Amino acid sequence: MHPICKVNALSNGESLSFTLNDTPCFITKHNDQFFAYQNACPHLGVTMEWQPNSFLDSDKELIQCSMHGALFLIDSGECVYGPCQGKALTPIKISQQGDTVFAE
Template sequence: MIVLCAPDALPEGQSRGFTCNGTRLLAVRRHGHVHVYENRCPHRGVALEWQPDAFLDDSGSLIRCATHGALFLIESGDCVAGPCAGEALRALPCREDDQGIWVDPA
C-alpha cells in the first residue's frame, strides 16, 4: 500500500487527484469514508476533472466526467447517467489510519 496524503488533506465532501506509480487517481471523502478510483472515464478513457481536484458535480453528491457529463455514484463508482450508463469507475482498495490515506495501486 502507498500513502496518498495525510487524512486531513482530504476534507469531508471534497475530492482530490493524485498520480500513483504513473496511474492517475481520484479520492473522495463522503460521510467519513474515503473512496479511491482510477481517474479514467469508462466511455472514452479520458481524465474526469475539468480543473485540478474538481471531480464532483455542483451538488457534491456525484462524481462527474467534465468531458461527457457522465455521473457516477461516489460510494460505488457506478455510472448512473451519461454515455457510459451501466459501466463503472475502477475502484482501488484503500484504507485510512492516523498516518494517512493508503491505496493499493495494483
C-alpha cells in the same frame, strides 16, 4: 502501500488527484468516508476533472466527468447517467493507518 494523503487533508465533498504506478487516480471524501478510483472515464478513458482536484458535481453528491457529463455514484463508481451508464469506474483499494490514507 502508497501514501495518498493525510486523513484531515480532505473535507467532505473535496477530492484530490494522485498517481499510482503512473496511473492517474483520485480520492474523494463523502459522508466522512474515503473513496478512490482510477481517473479514467469508462466512456472514452480520458481524465475526468473539471479543474485540478475537482471531480464532483455541484451538489457534491456524485462524481461527474467533465467531458460529456457522465455521473457516477461516489460509493461504488457506478455510472448512473450519461454515455457510459451501467459501466463503472475502476476502484482503488485504500486503507487508513493512523492519520494517513494509503492505496494498497
